[in-house]
Amino acid sequence: MQVQASNFPDSASKNNYSKFNFNIFQSLHSWYLPTSRSLAEASEKNILSMGDVDLCYVDCETVEHNEHPSKNDLLTAKMMNVPVDNENFIRTLFIENKNGSTNKNLVITHGFGNGLGFYFKNYKELGNSLDSNIYSIDWLGMGLSSRPDFKINKKHSHEEKVAFAEEFFVESLEKWREGLKIEKMILLGHSFGGYMSSLYALKYPERIEKLVLESPVGVPETPESMRDLVDLGKFPEKRPKEKDSLPKSSQASSVDENIDRVIDRDEETLERLRNVPLQYRLLAKIVYKLWESHLSPQSVLRFFGRFGSKFTNRYVSKFTSFSEEERNALSEYMFHVAAQKGSSEYAIGVILKPLAFARFPLKNRISNLAVPTTFLYGETDWMDYDAGKELSDSLKVPSxxxxxxxxxxxxxxDNPEGFNNVLAKIVNIDL
Structure with a gap:
C-alpha cells in the first residue's frame, strides 16, 4: 500500500525549527551574558601578559604563545589542565626553576572569586628570584578548572555540609599532587585558599615542607557580640532609655576616673548594631537568607548578565597603582572567571557564616599542625591579624x-615587591 508522505510529520522541518530556536536562545544568552570558555581563556592570557609571562599551552585548547614583539625579557611558563579524575581537571600554571636542579616546589592557591591570574604581578619576579619550581592552580570548580556539579544536600547538618565541602577541595588538591608526582611542596594559600591549604596540611603533613597562609579566612571564632546576627540573622534590641541615678558630682568623678579606660570592643560592636536603621536591618535579613540558601556572589553577577562587569570594574578600581590597561584586563578576567558555570563557589556559604566567620574556625582545629607555618597579613588587612598572631604563637612547630x-x-x-621579598625569604631559606 502506498502511503502519502504528507501524512507523516516533516522531521527535517522540525529539526530545522528546533535548531533555529536553539540558535536564537544561544544568541540571546550570549548577548545577555557575554562570556564563553574561549573568552575566559583569552582574558587569562591577557592578564598574564601584563606581568610579562609568556605562555606555552600543554594539552589545552590553545597552542600559540603570547606575542610581545618589543619585549625580550619575558618569563616562560607552561599552562596545563591536570586531570584529577576521568572527567575533571585543575588549571595549572607551571614555572620551572631557572637553574633546573631544585627539589623545591612552591604551590600557590588563590582566594575566593579569584583565579591564578590574580598573581600576574608576582610570577616574573618570583620566577627569577626563587630557588624553587612554581605551580599556581585554580581550585577545582573555580577559575578555568573544570566545573563539576557541586550539589549540597540541604537536609544534612552543618557538620556534614562542611565536611563534604572541605573534602571536595582537599582531596582534589591531593589528586592533583599525585598526578604531577610532587613529593613535597611549600603550599601557599590566600584567604579561602589559606583555609583549605591549612586543612590539607593537617591531613597530609608528610607532603608539606612549609605552609604559608596569606590572610587566611576562617581563623577566629565569631565574637560574642555578633553571634545572634551571623548565626540567626537577628540584630540586638535597642537599650531602653535609663534615667540618671547618680548625682552630678558622682558622675563627674566616675568619668574622671575612667577617662583613659579602653572601651570593650564587643560592647562597642553591640551598641553599633543596636542603632542600625530599619532599612539596613531588613536588607541584612535578606542577605542572611540568601547566604544560608548558598547563593554565591558569582550567582548575582551572572544574574545581572552583561551589566555584571560593573561589579568587577568597581572591585579592581581600588588598585590605584595599576595602569588603566591593567585594571581593565583584571576586571575582564575576573568577570569571565565569575560568569562561568556555577560549581564549587557554592561552598562559600557552607564553610562560612555571613561576614566571613567560619562555622568551624581554624583556631580550634589546626593547633596540632605538624609543619612550619608562616602567616602573612597586609598592613590594612580586613582579616583579623590578632587572631592569626595568637594562632601562630600557639603552634608547636616553628611559626x-x-x-x-x-x-x-x-x-x-597591593604591594607586589614587598610580598615577593618576604615570600622569597620563606621559600629560599632551608629548614
Missing part, C-alpha cells in the same frame, strides 16, 4: 607572622 606594609587583603597585588 611566625609577617605584616606586608602598604597593603590590604590582596597584598600580592
Amino acid at each position: 611566625e607572622c609577617h605584616i606586608i606594609p602598604n597593603a590590604g587583603h590582596n597584598m600580592h597585588l
Whole structure:
C-alpha cells in the first residue's frame, strides 16, 4: 500500500525549527551574558601578559604563545589542565626553576572569586628570584578548572555540609599532587585558599615542607557580640532609655576616673548594631537568607548578565597603582572567571557564616599542625591579624607572622615587591 508522505510529520522541518530556536536562545544568552570558555581563556592570557609571562599551552585548547614583539625579557611558563579524575581537571600554571636542579616546589592557591591570574604581578619576579619550581592552580570548580556539579544536600547538618565541602577541595588538591608526582611542596594559600591549604596540611603533613597562609579566612571564632546576627540573622534590641541615678558630682568623678579606660570592643560592636536603621536591618535579613540558601556572589553577577562587569570594574578600581590597561584586563578576567558555570563557589556559604566567620574556625582545629607555618597579613588587612598572631604563637612547630606594609587583603597585588621579598625569604631559606 502506498502511503502519502504528507501524512507523516516533516522531521527535517522540525529539526530545522528546533535548531533555529536553539540558535536564537544561544544568541540571546550570549548577548545577555557575554562570556564563553574561549573568552575566559583569552582574558587569562591577557592578564598574564601584563606581568610579562609568556605562555606555552600543554594539552589545552590553545597552542600559540603570547606575542610581545618589543619585549625580550619575558618569563616562560607552561599552562596545563591536570586531570584529577576521568572527567575533571585543575588549571595549572607551571614555572620551572631557572637553574633546573631544585627539589623545591612552591604551590600557590588563590582566594575566593579569584583565579591564578590574580598573581600576574608576582610570577616574573618570583620566577627569577626563587630557588624553587612554581605551580599556581585554580581550585577545582573555580577559575578555568573544570566545573563539576557541586550539589549540597540541604537536609544534612552543618557538620556534614562542611565536611563534604572541605573534602571536595582537599582531596582534589591531593589528586592533583599525585598526578604531577610532587613529593613535597611549600603550599601557599590566600584567604579561602589559606583555609583549605591549612586543612590539607593537617591531613597530609608528610607532603608539606612549609605552609604559608596569606590572610587566611576562617581563623577566629565569631565574637560574642555578633553571634545572634551571623548565626540567626537577628540584630540586638535597642537599650531602653535609663534615667540618671547618680548625682552630678558622682558622675563627674566616675568619668574622671575612667577617662583613659579602653572601651570593650564587643560592647562597642553591640551598641553599633543596636542603632542600625530599619532599612539596613531588613536588607541584612535578606542577605542572611540568601547566604544560608548558598547563593554565591558569582550567582548575582551572572544574574545581572552583561551589566555584571560593573561589579568587577568597581572591585579592581581600588588598585590605584595599576595602569588603566591593567585594571581593565583584571576586571575582564575576573568577570569571565565569575560568569562561568556555577560549581564549587557554592561552598562559600557552607564553610562560612555571613561576614566571613567560619562555622568551624581554624583556631580550634589546626593547633596540632605538624609543619612550619608562616602567616602573612597586609598592613590594612580586613582579616583579623590578632587572631592569626595568637594562632601562630600557639603552634608547636616553628611559626611566625609577617605584616606586608602598604597593603590590604590582596597584598600580592597591593604591594607586589614587598610580598615577593618576604615570600622569597620563606621559600629560599632551608629548614
